[in-house]
Amino acid sequence: MSGRGRARRAAAVLLLVLAGQATPALAVTPPAGATVRGTGVVTWAASAQRVGEGADRAYRLIVKVSAGGTDLRVRLSNAFGDRPLTVDGAHAGLQAEGASLKPGSNRALTFDGEHTVTVPAGGTVWSDPLPGRVAAGARLAVSLRTPDARGPATGHELALTTSYLGRDADPGGAGDTGWAPTTGSWWYLDAISVRPAHPRTGAVVALGDSITDGWGSTPGRDRRWPDDLARRLRADGTGVANEGISGNRVLSDDDGGPSAGRRLERDVLSQPGVRTVILYEGVNDLKAHHGASAAEIVAGYREITERAHAAGLCVVGATVAPFKGWLQWDPAAEAVRREVNHQVRTGGDFDAVADVDRALRDPRDPARLRPDLDSGDHLHPDDDGMRAIAGAVDPPSRNCRR
Structure with a gap:
């Protein structure tokens, strides 16, 4: 079949509102892991690979989204794990510089209403929608902690972006205290979606x-x-x-x-x-x-x-x-x-x-x-x-x- 397409043209740049500004949450929150194609638009992804061994560690993962929209969700992956993975303290905010975030932007993510989630070996889970609006091209920091992780870790090796590791760092904090050393890989995060302004996007x-x-x-x-x-x-x-x-x-x-x-x-x-x-x-x-x-x-x-x-x-x-x-x-x-x-x-x-x-x-x-x-x-x-x-x-x- 011959090509019939034209390149789609980009969206209005939207300000990420992760705190304090009145974009309402969805009336119904779908359960973690329930969303597949058709309920939002993937705006960032990185294919899962084995990237090393799991550890009791915090991660501040820096990513740049493509499309803007509301109701941001993240997908965590344990695709290469040989045992369940517990993730707690997951947050999403706007990067300011390095490991520091823009004040007031860091918001807690939940999974089926809970702040802790267990990702089965070989599986993935989606977070609940996060109220707010994310700008096209925004640079996000997704922070999470894996308190009991062991065995093969899942992530993406070649991030070409600096992210941050911490032993005692607080995923819910906005500062850079405790976020060292750096990592050139993404860990456990493999997709982010938003709900676009136009339903046909x-x-x-x-x-x-x-x-x-x-x-x-x-x-x-x-x-x-x-x-x-x-x-x-x-x-x-x-x-x-x-x-x-x-x-x-x-x-x-x-x-x-x-x-x-x-x-x-x-x-x-x-x-x-x-x-x-x-x-x-x-x-x-x-x-x-x-x-x-x-x-x-x-x-x-x-x-x-x-x-x-x-x-x-x-x-x-x-x-x-x-x-x-x-x-x-x-x-x-x-x-x-x-x-x-x-x-x-x-x-x-x-x-x-x-x-x-x-x-x-x-x-x-x-x-x-x-x-x-x-x-x-x-x-x-x-x-x-x-x-x-x-x-x-x-x-x-x-x-x-x-």
Whole structure:
């Protein structure tokens, strides 16, 4: 099916009101874990991975939301845990600087009306809606404590954002006392949703590998390509969720986590308000070390696309960018890449195509990244390259139907 979409335009910038200003709470609070697609819009996400061992510790996790709206909710994940996880003292507020928060902004989160929640091994839970309004592009601090955590911890390794750890820190406080050391990962938090101003507003999920995860972009500056896409789509409140994992593959698991197909339900289909998924994976499958064929990769794309279509989503397929100069490049891998890209452009499986290859390739040597878009390793784009990827994406309209 040919692409019919136009990029959605962004939403009015809204002030986060987490304390004292009169946005009413919902009349009915749904139970924790009950919300799936359709009751809000995912405004931030990070795919769950195993990130180390659980500990008696507090976390102050810094994230930047995409869409604005009311009734903020957070999703906690114990996807890789081998035992129940207790979380208490969970709060959400506005970051001021470092670990300090804007005065009066830090508000307690509840789960089915309680301040403590137990997340089952392998499971997730959503918080209750938090009264107030969150601005598009706001930088939030989600603080929580895991008093009895042991065993494998769940989070996201490559945050490219500084968050904070504490032993005796107070998740409900606004100051930076006790919040040390820092961490470059997110722990236990894997999604945030809001209720947008317009009920038809939806979200886009970027399902990808290290390029989507932001490797090669400037840390701390929110210059991953999904961040650039979120800025592009801000005018109508569209949410953008980044579900990239470094090293991820279409066809098989790796040390970073399960394959794109195996994590599709958790990272895409379960997210609230999703209308479109952008599938940008494949380079890790075709690199010479792994050696998948073009037919195998395209079949993997097709399986993911069919499942997304069955769930009512539009699917944007992205061509694979060049990577000549990377250690695992060879002419055979290049031939597979070109065949995969031909199938993405002409195979008719996708609702739209983002031609990332065309946006990034060097016209003098199409097997290489343009030098001015290369982070230096010949695989990962720099900040300008990330913007070029976002510019190549034209999501189908929210009224896409098959």
